[in-house]
Amino acid sequence: MKVRTDILRMYKEIHGWVGIVSGLALFIAFFAGAVTMFEEPIQRWASAPTSLSAPVPLERAPELVEAVLAAHPEAARSYDVHLETGPENPARVTWSQGSRRDPEIFLAALAPDGTLEVEKQAASPVAQFIDRLHQQVGLPFAHEVAMPIMGAISLLYFIALVSGVIVLLPSLVADFFAVRVGKNAKRMWLDVHNVLGIVSLPFHIVMALTAVVFAFHDEFYDLQGAAFMDRGAPRAQMAPPPPPNPNGQGPELLTPAKLAQRVESQAPGFTIRAITYHTGREGQPQARLSGHDPRFGLRGPTFGMVEADPVTGALTDTTYMPGLQDAWGATITNFFALHFGSFGGAPIRWSYFLLGLAGAMLFYTGNLLWVESRRKRERKAGAVTQTRATRALGALTVGVPLGCVAGIAVTLAAAKPLGTEATAGIHSAIYYVVFTGFVAWALVRGTARGARELLPAAALALLTIPLASLTFLDLHPWSQPLVDAVSVALAASLTLAARATRRRARNGPRDSVWSHQSHKARADSPPPEAGHAAAPERNPAI
Amino acid sequence: MTPPLTSRNWAGKTAAGLVLGLALALGVSGLLATLLGVRDSFFSPQGQFTMWTIAPVWCAVLSLCFLFRSGLRAWLWLGLAAAAVWLTLFALGSLS
Numbered sequence: 001m002k003v004r005t006d007i008l009r010m011y012k013e014i015h016g017w018v019g020i021v022s023g024l025a026l027f028i029a030f031f032a033g034a035v036t037m038f039e040e041p042i043q044r045w046a047s048a049p050t051s052l053s054a055p056v057p058l059e060r061a062p063e064l065v066e067a068v069l070a071a072h073p074e075a076a077r078s079y080d081v082h083l084e085t086g087p088e089n090p091a092r093v094t095w096s097q098g099s100r101r102d103p104e105i106f107l108a109a110l111a112p113d114g115t116l117e118v119e120k121q122a123a124s125p126v127a128q129f130i131d132r133l134h135q136q137v138g139l140p141f142a143h144e145v146a147m148p149i150m151g152a153i154s155l156l157y158f159i160a161l162v163s164g165v166i167v168l169l170p171s172l173v174a175d176f177f178a179v180r181v182g183k184n185a186k187r188m189w190l191d192v193h194n195v196l197g198i199v200s201l202p203f204h205i206v207m208a209l210t211a212v213v214f215a216f217h218d219e220f221y222d223l224q225g226a227a228f229m230d231r232g233a234p235r236a237q238m239a240p241p242p243p244p245n246p247n248g249q250g251p252e253l254l255t256p257a258k259l260a261q262r263v264e265s266q267a268p269g270f271t272i273r274a275i276t277y278h279t280g281r282e283g284q285p286q287a288r289l290s291g292h293d294p295r296f297g298l299r300g301p302t303f304g305m306v307e308a309d310p311v312t313g314a315l316t317d318t319t320y321m322p323g324l325q326d327a328w329g330a331t332i333t334n335f336f337a338l339h340f341g342s343f344g345g346a347p348i349r350w351s352y353f354l355l356g357l358a359g360a361m362l363f364y365t366g367n368l369l370w371v372e373s374r375r376k377r378e379r380k381a382g383a384v385t386q387t388r389a390t391r392a393l394g395a396l397t398v399g400v401p402l403g404c405v406a407g408i409a410v411t412l413a414a415a416k417p418l419g420t421e422a423t424a425g426i427h428s429a430i431y432y433v434v435f436t437g438f439v440a441w442a443l444v445r446g447t448a449r450g451a452r453e454l455l456p457a458a459a460l461a462l463l464t465i466p467l468a469s470l471t472f473l474d475l476h477p478w479s480q481p482l483v484d485a486v487s488v489a490l491a492a493s494l495t496l497a498a499r500a501t502r503r504r505a506r507n508g509p510r511d512s513v514w515s516h517q518s519h520k521a522r523a524d525s526p527p528p529e530a531g532h533a534a535a536p537e538r539n540p541a542i
Numbered sequence: 543m544t545p546p547l548t549s550r551n552w553a554g555k556t557a558a559g560l561v562l563g564l565a566l567a568l569g570v571s572g573l574l575a576t577l578l579g580v581r582d583s584f585f586s587p588q589g590q591f592t593m594w595t596i597a598p599v600w601c602a603v604l605s606l607c608f609l610f611r612s613g614l615r616a617w618l619w620l621g622l623a624a625a626a627v628w629l630t631l632f633a634l635g636s637l638s
Contacts, residue, residue: 004547005546006546006547006548007547007609009548009549010547010548010549010608011549011608013549014549014552014608017549155560155600155601155604158601158604158605159601159604159605161605162602162605162606163605208601209597209598209601210597212597212600212601213593213594213596213597216597217593220568220571220593220596220597221585221593223568224568224571224572224575224592224593226638227568227572227631227637227638228572228575228576228581228631228636228637228638229575229580229581229589229638230581230638319587325587326587328586328587328588328591329587331587331591332587332590332591332594335594
C-alpha cells in the first residue's frame with residue numbers, strides 16, 4: 001500500500017518518540033497484567049491456612065449468619081455467604097467494614113462446640129498488589145495521582161499503535177512473518193517487533209482504548225453530567241442505604257442453598273460463588289449473587305453478577321448477568337471482558353497471559369530498536385562514545401523490565417515466609433527495593449554488563465517462587481503447582497536470553513550498546529560493522 | 543506543491559488533538575445520548591455506552607491530528623468540527 005513518504009517519515013518519528021516515552025511503563029503494565037491472569041491461583045498459592053475452624057456446610061450457613069448478626073449487628077448492612085471456599089477465602093460467612101477502597105474483612109466460622117469464631121482476614125494481599133502495579137503502570141503513587149499518568153500513557157500507547165501501523169503499511173505484505181534471523185540482530189529485532197505488533201494488534205487496540213476509559217471514566221461521566229446528562233448525583237446514589245430495621249423483623253429469607261438453587265435453575269450454566277445479602281434503597285432485603293459462566297463475557301475480572309429477591313428467589317436485575325443481559329448490557333460487559341480476558345475460561349486466560357507477555361516483549365524490542373538506532377545515528381554524526389542519554393536509556397531498557405520481573409517474583413515468593421504478617425505495604429516495599437536495585441545496577445554497570453549480570457539475577461529471582469513453595473511446606477501445604485511451573489518456565493527463558501546476550505557481547509558489532517568494548521572504540525579504528533553494513537536497511541523502524 | 547508534513551511542529555497539533563479532540567468526542571457522545579434518548583441519572587447500559595464512545599473518538603483524533611499541516615490549521619478545523627457538533631446539541635435542546 002502506498003503512503004506518502006513525508007507522512008511515513010513523520011509517523012516514524014512520532015512512533016519512536018511516543019514509544020520511548022511510554023514503553024517502559026507499558027512493559028510493567030503488560031507483564032504485571034499477564035501475571036494477574038492468574039490472580040486467583042496466586043492468591044491461593046500465597047495465602048496461609050487460617051486457624052479458623054473448617055467452614056460449616058452450606059446447609060448450616062443460616063445458623064452461622066444468625067450467630068454473626070447477634071454478635072455483630074453492624075454486619076447486617078451487608079454480608080457475604082461463600083459457596084466456594086479455599087485458602088484465600090476460608091470462611092463460609094464474611095463481612096466488611098471501612099471504606100470501599102480499603103475495607104477490613106472479617107471471617108466467621110463455628111467452632112465444633114457451636115460457638116462463633118471471628119477473625120480478621122489474613123488472605124495474602126500479594127495478588128492485589130500485583131494488580132495495582134498493573135493498573136498504575138508501576139507507579140508508587142496514590143490512585144488519584146497515578147491514574148491520570150496511566151491515562152496519558154494509554155493515549156501515547158494508542159498513538160504508537162496507529163503510527164506503527166501507518167509506518168508498516170507499505171511493507172506489510174512483504175515483511176509480514178518474515179523474521180530474518182541472522183547476523184543482523186537489529187533487523188531480527190525489528191522483524192520480531194513488527195510481527196508481534198501486527199499479530200496482536202486487535203488485542204492492543206482493545207487494551208489501549210479500555211485503559212483510557214479506566215483512567216478517565218470519572219472525568220468522562222462528570223463532563224457528560226455537566227454538559228447534557230441529568231447526572232447530578234451518581235455518587236449520592238451509591239451512598240450506604242439506611243440501616244436495617246433494628247427489630248430485624250424482616251420477611252423470611254430463603255437459605256443460601258435454596259436461593260442459589262433457585263437462581264441457578266433460572267440461569268443454567270451460571271456457577272454461583274458467593275451471595276451478598278444487603279439492604280436496598282427502600283430498606284428491603286436484597287441479594288447479589290456473583291459467579292462465573294465461561295460461555296459469556298463477565299463484567300468483573302473473574303465474575304459476573306445478578307440481583308435477586310432473597311425472599312422469592314426471583315431475578316430482579318440482570319444488567320450484569322452473563323447471558324441474561326440485554327444487547328446494551330452485553331456490549332458494555334464485553335468491553336470489560338475483552339480487557340480482563342474474563343470469557344471462555346482457561347484457554348482465553350492462557351491466551352491473554354501469552355498476549356500480555358508478547359506485549360511486554362513488543363515494548364522491550366521497541367526500546368532496543370530505539371536505543372540502537374540512536375546509537376547508530378550518533379556514530380554517523382561523529383560521536384565516538386555513547387552520549388549520556390543513549391547510555392541511560394540503554395541501561396533503563398535493561399534495568400526496568402528485569403527489575404519489574406524480579407521484583408514481582410521476589411515479592412510473590414515472600415508471601416510464604418510472611419504468612420499472616422503480610423500487608424500490601426510490605427509487599428510494595430519488597431517489590432520497589434528489588435526494582436530500584438536492578439535499575440540502579442543497570443545504570444551503574446551500563447547496558448551490556450548490566451544485561452549480562454541482571455538476566456541471571458532475574459532468573460534466580462523467579463526461582464525463589466518454587467523455592468519458597470518447597471521451604472515452607474510445613475506452613476503452607478503444597479497447592480497450585482501452576483504458579484511454580486510458570487515461574488520455572490520464565491526463569492528458563494531468561495537463562496536462554498542471558499546466554500544469547502553473553503554471546504552477543506563477545507561476538508557482536510563492537511559499537512553496539514551490547515558490546516563490552518564500546519567504551520574503548522576509537523575513531524581512528526572504526527569498529528567492524530559487518531552485520532549492520534551487509535544488510536541494506538529497507539525499512540528502518542525509527 | 544504543498545510543503546511536506548513534518549513531526550517538528552507537533553506541539554500545536556497535539557494540543558489541538560488533546561483539547562478539541564476531547565471536546566469533539568464529548569459532543570459525539572452527547573449526540574449519541576440524544577439519539578438513544580439517554581438522560582438518566584443512573585448508569586444505564588446505554589448511558590455507559592455513550593461514555594465508552596468518548597475514548598475511541600478522542601484517541602482517533604489525537605493520533606490523526608498530525609496530518610494537519612500546522613497547529614493553527616488543526617485548531618481551526620477541529621474547532622469547526624467541535625463547534626458544529628455542539629451547536630447541533632444546542633439546537634436539539636440537549637444541553638443541560
